[in-house]
Amino acid sequence: MPKSPAPLYEQIRQLLVAALAAGEWRPGDVLPSEAALAERFGASAGTVRRALDELAAQHLVERRQGSGTFVSTHAAPRQPFRFLRLVADDEVQGFARELLGCRRMRASAEIARALGLRTAEPVIEVRRLLLRRGRPVVLDELWLPQRHFQGLTAEVIEAHPGALYALFETRFGVHMVRAQEKLRAVAATAEAARLLQLPEGAPLLSVERLAFTYGDRPMELRRGLYHTAADHYRNDLN
Amino acid sequence: MPKSPAPLYEQIRQLLVAALAAGEWRPGDVLPSEAALAERFGASAGTVRRALDELAAQHLVERRQGSGTFVSTHAAPRQPFRFLRLVADDEVQGFARELLGCRRMRASAEIARALGLRTAEPVIEVRRLLLRRGRPVVLDELWLPQRHFQGLTAEVIEAHPGALYALFETRFGVHMVRAQEKLRAVAATAEAARLLQLPEGAPLLSVERLAFTYGDRPMELRRGLYHTAADHYRNDLN
DNA sequence: GAGTGGTCTAGACCACGTA
DNA sequence: ACGTGGTCTAGACCACTCA
Numbered sequence: 001m002p003k004s005p006a007p008l009y010e011q012i013r014q015l016l017v018a019a020l021a022a023g024e025w026r027p028g029d030v031l032p033s034e035a036a037l038a039e040r041f042g043a044s045a046g047t048v049r050r051a052l053d054e055l056a057a058q059h060l061v062e063r064r065q066g067s068g069t070f071v072s073t074h075a076a077p078r079q080p081f082r083f084l085r086l087v088a089d090d091e092v093q094g095f096a097r098e099l100l101g102c103r104r105m106r107a108s109a110e111i112a113r114a115l116g117l118r119t120a121e122p123v124i125e126v127r128r129l130l131l132r133r134g135r136p137v138v139l140d141e142l143w144l145p146q147r148h149f150q151g152l153t154a155e156v157i158e159a160h161p162g163a164l165y166a167l168f169e170t171r172f173g174v175h176m177v178r179a180q181e182k183l184r185a186v187a188a189t190a191e192a193a194r195l196l197q198l199p200e201g202a203p204l205l206s207v208e209r210l211a212f213t214y215g216d217r218p219m220e221l222r223r224g225l226y227h228t229a230a231d232h233y234r235n236d237l238n
Numbered sequence: 239m240p241k242s243p244a245p246l247y248e249q250i251r252q253l254l255v256a257a258l259a260a261g262e263w264r265p266g267d268v269l270p271s272e273a274a275l276a277e278r279f280g281a282s283a284g285t286v287r288r289a290l291d292e293l294a295a296q297h298l299v300e301r302r303q304g305s306g307t308f309v310s311t312h313a314a315p316r317q318p319f320r321f322l323r324l325v326a327d328d329e330v331q332g333f334a335r336e337l338l339g340c341r342r343m344r345a346s347a348e349i350a351r352a353l354g355l356r357t358a359e360p361v362i363e364v365r366r367l368l369l370r371r372g373r374p375v376v377l378d379e380l381w382l383p384q385r386h387f388q389g390l391t392a393e394v395i396e397a398h399p400g401a402l403y404a405l406f407e408t409r410f411g412v413h414m415v416r417a418q419e420k421l422r423a424v425a426a427t428a429e430a431a432r433l434l435q436l437p438e439g440a441p442l443l444s445v446e447r448l449a450f451t452y453g454d455r456p457m458e459l460r461r462g463l464y465h466t467a468a469d470h471y472r473n474d475l476n
Numbered sequence: 477g478a479g480t481g482g483t484c485t486a487g488a489c490c491a492c493g494t495a
Numbered sequence: 496a497c498g499t500g501g502t503c504t505a506g507a508c509c510a511c512t513c514a
Contacts, residue, residue: 007501009502033480034481035480045504045505045506046502046503046504052481063481064481065482066481082475085473178474178475178476179474181472181473181475182471182473183471184466184470185442185444185466204441233422234419237418238297247484283486284483288484302493302499304500305500306498306500307500
């Protein structure tokens with residue numbers, strides 16, 4: 001509990017997040033206008049505007065002058081790989097994908113801890129490759145709490161043309177809002193080397209990601225192994 | 239040239255950046271109050287406030303309620319290593335430093351291109367180790383345009399207790415504002431292995447950083463090799 | 477042309493830090 | 496007690512999008 005109550009724009013921001021989490025508006029939908037929201041929350045337009053600006057800064061919504069304020073979506077619009085920081089040295093864009101597997105399993109202690117589950121709760125494991133110019137550059141393994149992703153199978157993934165996070169939105173109503181990554185340099189295991197067509201022991205960039213949906217609830221643990229010979233992980237520091 | 243002129247708050251922001259670059263206020267100094275700046279620029283307090291908020295979001299200034307608006311500094315206050323994303327797995331903080339060398343040299347083509355110099359222009363090269371619990375974890379090499387760092391020697395570095403970027407501010411008036419990093423996994427060379435006390439070929443995280451001062455002028459090229467056994471590079475994605 | 481977000485203003489009041 | 500930034504309001508006008 002804060003000593004002094006949070007400012008009104010912050011309270012409104014939280015109410016809007018709660019409404020987004022409850023699905024009042026889906027990704028891609030347009031929100032009510034500032035004036036309408038001001039009336040709904042009994043605040044001035046300026047205060048609602050501030051709340052919306054904060055949400056836009058967090059990429060929860062997207063503002064378009066003349067059109068309205070829209071719920072952000074991983075589908076279609078901008079980058080289909082908003083959270084993927086791997087870029088080609090020659091700036092070539094895009095990846096091909098190859099699904100390696102999708103199976104149900106029970107959460108290891110580590111996976112359970114990361115996702116806030118009990119050990120041995122059911123999770124779904126997905127493994128795949130990302131390729132650039134026909135060469136594999138990323139080996140991805142990811143784990144999802146099964147209760148939020150009922151019905152996710154290899155067929156569903158293969159049938160979906162867009163990014164995984166777009167599939168999660170449209171099919172399961174799970175929108176990834178932010179993520180934390182831990183990076184390390186590791187030596188390729190025999191299996192990783194085989195899949196990435198590298199010698200065993202080759203240096204790989206290990207990227208462990210925990211992705212969160214509305215309300216900071218962890219919804220995906222992902223471990224990527226990036227081959228960084230002709231690609232690099234780009235990061236901007238402010 | 240933009241068709242329509244930039245908004246007033248953006249013009250004011252740019253004027254403030256220019257004043258910061260010209261040294262009208264030094265890192266740590268307090269800026270004039272919002273009201274004073276509003277009079278100076280002939281704008282309303284709200285418009286100046288917006289400009290200052292943008293600068294605060296970019297970490298160019300720091301606002302303290304009741305005290306004033308201050309020019310950001312790498313010296314003392316918050317993190318002495320604002321741009322260093324390497325954290326210990328057990329969250330232990332801080333590093334010891336060991337200077338390996340500081341010498342004048344001529345810019346290679348690559349260094350010149352990164353720093354916007356002509357090939358063979360004079361630069362200063364610094365090499366050092368960062369240690370945690372007595373063990374080396376980072377091997378840093380960095381290159382600086384000599385004309386902006388006249389008088390930088392090993393003795394000057396050794397005599398300075400704080401972070402390098404704090405030294406650059408106080409001694410050379412160069413404040414690093416933002417940076418771009420490119421990360422790769424590489425195999426330790428013989429020399430890197432020796433300095434980091436690792437077997438040759440061990441996987442290392444290579445971090446190539448280009449740091450910019452006011453006005454997006456590149457002022458430092460740095461290449462770090464991070465040993466990521468008990469530490470990891472942390473990144474937050476929004 | 478109607479409706480949306482974007483800019484700019486003026487003013488009131490509050491919260492905080494310092495002397 | 497004073498000066499600072501932080502919040503909130505009300506209203507005017509502009510710029511853009513789309514039917």
